Amino acid sequence: MSAKNANPTDEVMCRCSGTRRDNIQRLYEQGMDVDAISRWTGALSGCGGCEWDIADFLKELEVQKDKAR
């Protein structure tokens, strides 16, 4: 995988639920927080191995949103 494509939008972030990065982003943009995203997609409800990746991604999205204000 090249560095340019390190975070493809169709990357599966949660293997237990098959939740993709673009799905998490869409739900975040609809106003869902991490708990709501977890309930909606099943992410974070299995092994928990995706917890930090998803938390970091949501922080990134928060920063992008703040910059856009």
Ligand code: FES
């Ligand atoms: S990878 Fe997300 S709960 Fe297991």
